[in-house]
Each structure stands twice: as structure tokens, then as C-alpha cells.
Amino acid sequence: MTSHTETEILSQPDVWRQTIEALDPMGFIAPFGDESTDVLVTGCGSTHYLAMSAAALLREAGVRAWALPASELIAQASPSIPSPEHTTLLAISRSGTTTETVMAVEHFRRLGGRTVALITCYPDTPLAAEADVVWAAPAAAEESVAQTRSFSSMLVIVSAVAGALRGADLSVLHRLPDAAEQILATSRAPMAALAGETALETFFFLGSGALYGVAAEGMLKLKEMSLTGSEAYHALEFRHGPMSMCDDSTAVIALVSPERADLEEAVLSDIAPFGSQIVTIGHERLHLIPPDIPGWAAPALYLLPLQLLALERAIDRNLDPDQPRHLTAVIHLDASAEAS
Secondary structure: OOOHHHHHHHOHHHHHHHHHHHOOHHHOOHHHOOOOOEEEEEEOOHHHHHHHHHHHHHHHOOOEEEEEEHHHHHHOOHHHOOOHHHEEEEEEEOOOOOHHHHHHHHHHHHOOOOEEEEEEOOOOOHHHHHOOEEEEOHHHOOOOOOOOHHHHHHHHHHHHHHHHHOOOOHHHHHHHHHHHHHHHHHHHHHHHHHHOOOOOOEEEEEEOOHHHHHHHHHHHHHHHHHOOEEEEEEHHHHHOOHHHHOOOOEEEEEEOOOOOHHHHHHHHHHHHHHOOEEEEEEOOOOEEOOOOOOHHHOHHHHHHHHHHHHHHHHHHOOOOOOOOOOOOOOOOOOHHHHHO
């Protein structure tokens, strides 16, 4: 029987088409104000990693942006936001109901924050009601616990916003669904083969810039679905200690960006003698990102082989990818206790 997770992973090209068709680029610029505006991006779990990618894409577009987990935002006083009145909070939440994210928005409002923008799959929620601007991907809603098409579809929205802010031609986004179909088709067999290698105990995911958040999400998917030890690092940071773990029981999944390819390839050359299996994903790599899709639009494509790896590893271990151990789809906390 096909799992919800598998169905949702394979549905991404169609879901992206619906999400891209529904975008209104005319509304992307206003929430970010002028050059004096800072942007704080927040989320929890997967959406915190998505927030990291979003902040990186916004910085590349010339916006002062940084990411912070929602739990850190509510746990700190105003110094965590130096000038709330000149700050836009970009909240990301699949469900629109995650307690820490709701509390972070409320905290931001109390501090006199400038604007709240929300990216979500559910536009009719309390969190959406609190936001000044809502960008939604309702077609990406999921039945499974682990985020797959929701994460990637919200990342496509982030790419669209970043592209608009940098004055890019957003028509390139319409190439993403076809590229996703090709990547899903060509990546499944090699990812299944890698997933089935029982000698591999630990997987390392490497990425730079906006791809670091994608690498971290790949790490999380592998842990959630298959209970496999995995870690994520900024690509060049891997030399600074983690490389000591490399041997024939480890695999390194490298997300190679066109902008940093030479530097990232040098890291892979350094670790090659140590026995790790190395898999590269990029514009000219084993898992091909089409070269006509620019870096700001491509991050969601890098995620697809990582989702397949997690799915196939779960299947190989006779685990149910729809029901990761100890986890639920949405975290609801006692807000009054958390605030005390």
C-alpha cells in the first residue's frame, strides 16, 4: 500500500504548478518596506530550517534578514529585535497553529513590530488572522506527519518573493514543476540503492547559503522517517572537525551551488580519501539541477532527492514514513505555561 508520504512526495510537481499559478507578485514587495527595514524570519522544526533558507535568499536579494526559531523569539526580551518598529516578521508555519509561532507573532506585536507576513498551507487560521500579509499554498496541505510537499511549496513561495525583491524574471518559476518531475524520476533508483546500504550508519548533509536550510531539512527527514543518524553542516565548515567522522560507514550528501561550486568541490576532494560515499546534487552533478534555473529559484529542487532518500530508507527498515516515532503533525503547547 502506498503511504501518504510517498504520494505527497510524488505529487510535488502538480502542487508546485498550482502554487505558482496562484502567486500574486504585485504583493511581494510592500511587506519589506524600504532599505531601513530589517526582516526576521521564524518558524519551528522544518519551518525553522525553511526560515534559514528564506533569510539567506533575502540577504542575497539585498535585504537585511536573519532567522530565529520561534521558541527563541518568545524566550527573549526586546534585545532580540533591536528595532521592532523597523522590522518585518516573516513567520512560516505549515499548519498556521503551531503554539510557539503564534506566541512569537503576539510577542512581536507587543514590541511594536512593523509588519507580519505569513507563509502557510492553511490560510484560514488564527495565525493568518494575525498577519498583515498571507502567502498560502493550500494545495500542499498534507496528511502525513513529516513535511514534504508543504516544505517545498512554501520554499517555492520564498524563492518567488526573493526573486521579486531582486528584480528577477519570475517566469522562470514555471520551469520548476517540469524539472521536479525529471529529478523525481531519475533520483529514485539511486536514492533507493543508497538507502539500502546497511553498512551506512551516519549521513552528513552539506549546503551553503540558502542550501544550508535545505541540507538541514534533509537531515531532519532522514531522522524522522528512518531513525537514521544524520547531521547537517555548512559545506566549508565540514573541514573544521566533523570531517574526522568520515569512514566507510558514512555518506556525504553535498548540495553544490553554482555560485560556490569550486569551494564546495574542494571540500569533497579533501574527504574523498577517507572512505565515505559521496553523493552530489547540483547543476552539473549526479542529481541534475537544470542549468537554466538560477540559484535563487532552485533550492526546492535540491530537496527532492533528499526526501526520496528518507522515504526509501524508511521502507528498507520496515518503518512507516507516515507515522514517525514520538512525533505529531502539529505541536500545541499550553501557551499560558510557556509564557509564565
